[in-house]
Amino acid sequence: MRIALFSGNYNCVRDGANRALNRLVDHLLARGAAVRVYSPTIADPAFAPAGDLVSVPSLPIPGRSEFRVALGLPASVRMDVERFAPNIVHVSAPDLLGTGAQKLARRLGVPVVASLHTRFETYFDYYGLGALRHWGERRLRRFYRASDRVLAPNADSAESLAVMGVPDEDIAIWGRGVDPAAFSPALRDLHWRRGLGYRDDEIVPIFFGRLVVEKGIATFADTIHALHERGYPLRPLIVGAGPAEARFRALLPDAVFAGHLDGTALGRAVASADILINPSMTEAFGNVNLEAMASGLAVVSADAGSARALIASGKSGLLTPPVATRLADAVAQLVERPDLRFAVAAAAHAEARGYRWSEILDKVVASYADLLGTRRRTSAAA
Template sequence: MTIVIFGGGRGFEDVTNGGVVLLAERPFHQPAEEKSAEGLRLALFSGNYNYTRDGSNQALNRLSAYLISHGAEVRVYSPTTDTPAFEPAGELVSAPSIAIPGRGEYRLALGLNRALRADLADFRPTAVHLSAPDLLGNQAGKWGRKMGLPVVASLHTRFETYLSYYGLDWLRPTAERYLDRFYRGCDRVLAPNAPIAELLREQGLGERVRVWGRGVDRDRFSPARRDLDWRRSMGVDDNEIVVAFLGRLVMEKGLDVLCETLVRLRGQPIRPLIIGEGPARAFVEERLPEAILTGHLDGAALGRAVSSADILFNPSLTEAFGNASLEGMAAGLAVVCPRAPSTSALIADGQDGVLAASADAQTYAAAIQSLISEPLRRVRLGRAARRTSARYDWNAICGEVLDVYRELGVTADRRARSAA
């Protein structure tokens, strides 16, 4: 039996498929309060603003576009390539960089050189925003403090958790000390959710911590985008349950436990759908030859693929927010994740998703198996997840960041006088 969630119509419609009656919700957005960003000249520093698409830079570009549309000027300093993944929001200034050894798709900024300092002096920002604790971000923070500017940092990735995936656990204490110094040097630190904000406060950052969540495009990721013809064209039988993974194919996304879990479920009527691209693609292909690998998708194609699945499985423990999980929720999928700060802020276990008690393949497989054997529960969780996603409106969320800048007294006459 295949259970299908459709969208559209007025409010809710009854849809029957395979003997199961479902309610389909029409997408909607909550209106955001209109605010003005006039007088704000923001110097935004990023390790990857648009050369490779990821959840972090999607949030940064959303923020820049919001600020510009509300009267701000935004100049971004980031490594660039000749083949960017998408057009940037705001004015992008290329920062000198080198390819990261072993991860050539990412680049490492080499710091704030003389040319960038001269550009900053010409731009005369009223605030500095750091989105990565790299060399560029570190030196930009020092520059901002020297110029008497408010410095805001946003946390997008739990970099310290990456080390275990590369056999570098011994470096974690050093990394944590560095991150602590980096964030203590900022006037405000934007955490992606309340649990991580509380953790940062307990670690000594106190009242400088604020929450900047993430939004989701509920039109792109929607039950209305579910497409049975597309599923069939990808080789999915109508009686198969599609278990999707969405994200970069890199080991720190939990690909080892992803593959082990899905191997344990062989013999069940499932079809793995791997949405994304990355250097670990061969790792997945070797272990899951039955899986459908779409490669990189964007726009409507991405929304259709995610919305055409039945379950979203996101085993990553390195997420600061969990953009992929939220996109699955907006699409009306039953989402299975580890019980971690990022996922606990998004999902109420058993109400609008499943939080596994432990992050191992056996526990995950049991959780997914229960959703396979209980289709009504799977649909109920997906419908509840869709409703929960309505809380995550991009305009309202970006407006909260503008409130932080205002809180720091950012005005048109508070500008850097000259570069160091």
Template sequence: MEPSDLRIALFSGNYNYTRDGANQALNRLAGYLLSQGAALRVYAPVVAEPDFAPTGDLVDIPNTRMPVPGRGEYRLPLGLNAAARRDLERFAPNMVHLSSPDPTGHAAQKWARDRGIPVLASVHTKFETYPRYYGLGFTEPLVEWMLRRFYNRCDALVAPSESQIAELKAQGMHDNITLWTRGVDRDIFHPCKRDLAWRRALGIGDEEAAIAFLGRLVMEKGLDSFAETIVALRRREVPHRVLVIGDGPAREWFERALPGGVFAGFQTGPDLGRALASADIFFNPSVTETFGNVTLEAMASGLPVVAAGATGSASLVDDGETGTLVREGTPESFAAALAPYCNDPDLRRAHGQAGERKAGDYSWDAINQTVVDTYLRLAATRR
């Protein structure tokens, strides 16, 4: 079987309506599949004004606004209606790829299993950690049980980091898991994109150490940890500035928590590359990410990284060489890790350059070929 023999039905809860790291990876994969001659059909919620155009043919599925406070921009897929099922039958996939354990993912999984079609699931985030950010931490064991049931009904998983694979296996999610890491666009993310004039226009001086946050402004990205760390850094009287790149429903909360912070808003493409390279240190306190696209983008932009020693970042950051991994995850420990970078331009430069060199190893085509190889392996096993 060749890649051109593949007919893949890809299911996503958010393929293109709100830009995030997961759907950027899925669209990159879709482009690579089409370039290899595979047939692809994507089933996901469709909105009137998506953040970007989809790669491949997109079929709408039933959905409603996410019933979670502050997450109204996201849609909850509600299953497969008659129209989607008819479209699936006409497309006749020989591979089903699920990227989210939502009601549509469950329905598509059953549809494929009933027909003997192999099912691959990709893991993009640590869903079991989300409840803690909405006062529902007591439900985490239940969410983990539901995820275990869903993933073990798939033929195999792909996950973006070795540390995440180890954690998934320890949780009993599956024993057949392949590494599908992430790539970075070096035409966008590169130290040469640094723009001092852009910084000055935002009120950041040339010699000031700017600590960057990059991502959607939602609580599960660690906004509370970030803000508490900056307070601790100020108590230490460490000179710095804060540069927030991104937007989201928690922006108003974040602005109140970071008085004096510079909020650059949502950036994309070359503007995003310029904003990130114009910072000096990247701080990522999130523990929900399975890879951390933003961490890799910061490394490619020549920034040293201070991050939580969680899955994802732990597979990217070489502690003491390209940045600092903080295992404790307290504001004081994060502040202690950030302070040397704020005070020492030479340390920033050395670790930033080492991170940029490491980012050069992440080629999208080679990375996406591992998913194609997994498809072919599952198809051969099923035959």
């Protein structure tokens, strides 16, 4: 296999999509594939890239300068792709780079695999651009329907692709895994908690991930305020960094902000909390939910399709509408009933153990192989 992978921001930002793509490239290289990655780059990336990375001309997105947008597929990059001679083109974002790669693949007679990582259509409402949502949805339909195979993170996303008009036989599932060494109840550290001012018997709700408005930071803050009004003096732990950090701090001045953490430090922070509150409706998979489950936390999540794919509500977590009062109801229930909190956390941990990266990534390899086999059989028949 020779895979040309096109990414919107391969290692500019440490988010779930970029981490998954880098992990996929590492896995492909270990399986003997040749991989070349094409993406915008920055001088100070969030982490070292997996594989050979070719920089594509780009500009920072206004107001979100940590992200960059490619200006298309320039001739120099097209020539590099042709020299590499891929037999699979994998596109991961519906931007100008991704659509340019689709057109190049058609010219070269190479099948196109697209992977769905984010519910891009939901972003418009968070940035005052709701009038453009229908335009965005039309663009997504064209992008995914122009691919030979689309990798969806779960059944809910697969259903949304079918609604867009992608044939069922062209949809496959690429879920996500969790590293049990990085996220584990064994990393819980009461000494570390005490250093942040928490008592051993204090219930600690956590928000972790990138601090951006589309993750529902305002709803999270409203949930904490609703709990305070009911007499629950919870002090949330906020782990992460991002452009909305100042806004988040203003909304929750009494919260503990631990900043950006990675590796063992992140796993320790998550395991040292008690309840994850995840109000986000923009997740395609929900890595945060899975990582909290693996860490032995009880999860209270907005009832999005990505959350339903991971959590059996009432058993391995609690799902509610993305409304502060309803999220607060669920958190209060877990605070008042330690037996329920412990049972939910134990079931969540057991469920998370089934999400093994190697098995999940092998399904992508199998999907590539199936597509190549189909193309060869079609060519032979012709």
